[in-house]
Amino acid sequence: MTHHISEKMFGLTQRNSAVREMFEEGGRLAALYGRENVFDFSLGNPNFPAPEKIKEAICGILESESPTMVHGYMSNAGYPDVREAVAASLNKRFATSFGAGNIIMTVGAAGGLNVILKTLLNPGDEVLALAPYFLEYGNYVNNYDGVLVVVPANTADFQPDAEAVRKAITPKTKALIINSPNNPTGVVYSAETIKSIAAVLESKQREYGHPIFILADEPYRELAYDGVEVPWLTGFYQNTIVGYSWSKSLSLPGERIGYLVIPSEIDDFSLIFDAACIANRVLGFVNAPSLMQRAVAKCLDERTDIDAYDSNRKLLYNGLKEAGFECAYPQGAFYMWVKTPCDDKEFCNLAKKYNILVVPGSSFACPGYVRIAYCVSPKTIEGSIPGFVKLAKELGL
Numbered sequence: 001m002t003h004h005i006s007e008k009m010f011g012l013t014q015r016n017s018a019v020r021e022m023f024e025e026g027g028r029l030a031a032l033y034g035r036e037n038v039f040d041f042s043l044g045n046p047n048f049p050a051p052e053k054i055k056e057a058i059c060g061i062l063e064s065e066s067p068t069m070v071h072g073y074m075s076n077a078g079y080p081d082v083r084e085a086v087a088a089s090l091n092k093r094f095a096t097s098f099g100a101g102n103i104i105m106t107v108g109a110a111g112g113l114n115v116i117l118k119t120l121l122n123p124g125d126e127v128l129a130l131a132p133y134f135l136e137y138g139n140y141v142n143n144y145d146g147v148l149v150v151v152p153a154n155t156a157d158f159q160p161d162a163e164a165v166r167k168a169i170t171p172k173t174k175a176l177i178i179n180s181p182n183n184p185t186g187v188v189y190s191a192e193t194i195k196s197i198a199a200v201l202e203s204k205q206r207e208y209g210h211p212i213f214i215l216a217d218e219p220y221r222e223l224a225y226d227g228v229e230v231p232w233l234t235g236f237y238q239n240t241i242v243g244y245s246w247s248k249s250l251s252l253p254g255e256r257i258g259y260l261v262i263p264s265e266i267d268d269f270s271l272i273f274d275a276a277c278i279a280n281r282v283l284g285f286v287n288a289p290s291l292m293q294r295a296v297a298k299c300l301d302e303r304t305d306i307d308a309y310d311s312n313r314k315l316l317y318n319g320l321k322e323a324g325f326e327c328a329y330p331q332g333a334f335y336m337w338v339k340t341p342c343d344d345k346e347f348c349n350l351a352k353k354y355n356i357l358v359v360p361g362s363s364f365a366c367p368g369y370v371r372i373a374y375c376v377s378p379k380t381i382e383g384s385i386p387g388f389v390k391l392a393k394e395l396g397l
């Protein structure tokens with residue numbers, strides 16, 4: 001059959017996101033059985049509201065600042081005072097010395113990743129992703145005709161294995177994406193893991209005579225439990241670029257606000273920074289949403305209700321363990337990564353019988369597991385446990 005859309009987009013229409021499909025399925029089941037009887041763990045859409053201070057900041061800005069300032073265009077990198085405030089906040093927390101000239105405000109983490117990939121990639125350049133990983137990376141890399149190369153998972157503890165990274169690197173490797181706390185496993189990569197990966201990248205940079213960048217994708221940075229430390233990667237590896245977003249950390253996913261940190265120490269800094277500003281423009285973002293830039297700048301010390309996520313984590317973990325499932329206790333983010341005693345897609349289909357929606361591990365390049373997003377109300381978790389118990393029995397656990 002002929003079609004009149006691009007081949008790339010045609011490919012995407014044929015294999016749409018399983019996460020999104022599950023989310024749509026949730027809507028369908030809710031219409032049939034009532035929202036309270038559907039246990040939708042499919043999407044990482046925070047159920048907890050943004051801190052009150054966000055609303056106060058937005059209202060205050062609208063009342064006190066000039067509309068041309070609040071709603072107008074600004075430099076493609078974002079408002080200079082907002083970027084300065086972001087840099088100062090990072091410096092305070094990580095003993096760095098960034099300035100406004102290292103920060104580009106972006107349309108969420110997704111916008112930031114697209115900006116930096118557009119900046120760096122020539123067609124055929126390779127970008128490594130550590131399985132299991134957020135599957136959109138493949139689409140983002142493909143947007144710029146790059147090739148996503150998957151480093152197989154270390155299923156022992158889901159800390160990536162530096163030797164597996166070494167094996168995956170070729171002369172075409174341009175970047176490695178690191179996402180910690182990790183979606184989908186909830187694992188926080190340890191300082192040892194980061195050090196061993198950095199050592200491999202250093203040696204490969206020397207061997208090939210060109211930089212290999214770490215792209216640190218950090219929308220879950222502040223979502224870490226029990227005081228676990230999330231290593232700040234620019235301190236471990238010179239050619240690191242960090243992408244951040246307030247989507248999860250302040251429950252603002254629809255507002256599309258984040259930033260890139262491009263440290264002055266990276267190779268080709270000035271050109272990369274200038275090109276990234278242009279990429280923000282020519283991709284059509286032009287700039288990050290103006291009102292939200294001003295609002296987050298006033299909320300840099302705000303934190304989401306991490307205790308609420310923690311209590312969900314415990315509730316779900318205990319419920320699943322008692323039902324007989326095998327899963328690791330997550331250290332960060334808001335996902336539980338559960339081993340499936342059968343094919344993971346089959347597991348998701350069986351779970352639907354109990355109105356439970358979860359996402360197969362194969363959607364994260366790691367079959368044999370499912371991801372359960374527990375950024376939901378505690379009632380959803382409590383209500384789902386009898387279904388999980390029945391499911392475990394059905395699967396012979």
Ligand code: PLP
Nearest residue numbers: 044108109110134179183245247
């Ligand atoms: N990176 C990871 C690992 C994510 O899980 C998500 C969203 O779920 C994103 C990036 C995109 O975040 P944003 O909403 O800030 O674009």
